[in-house]
Amino acid sequence: MKSFLMSLVLAVTTISAYSQTTQPSTSEWSAKSKRAAEDAVADRIEMMRAAAKRPALKRVNPSVSELELVYTAAFTGKRLFDQ
Numbered sequence: 001m002k003s004f005l006m007s008l009v010l011a012v013t014t015i016s017a018y019s020q021t022t023q024p025s026t027s028e029w030s031a032k033s034k035r036a037a038e039d040a041v042a043d044r045i046e047m048m049r050a051a052a053k054r055p056a057l058k059r060v061n062p063s064v065s066e067l068e069l070v071y072t073a074a075f076t077g078k079r080l081f082d083q
Helices: 003-021 031-049 062-074
Strands: none
Touching: 003 031
């Protein structure tokens, strides 16, 4: 289990560092590009989980409260707990 976690951290760090050096900021990505990047990370994680004989993860949709927080932050320009 420890080696799985170490592999997971290494993969996420590598993908994050790579994307930061080779891609514009995520705010400049198209929705299609963001989804493709998420899928690439999900595929890597799934490969590591399968190698460790762990069950597959499922992508879930955001809850209503999460969407409300995002819309409120976008509308007001404030983040959660800002004064």
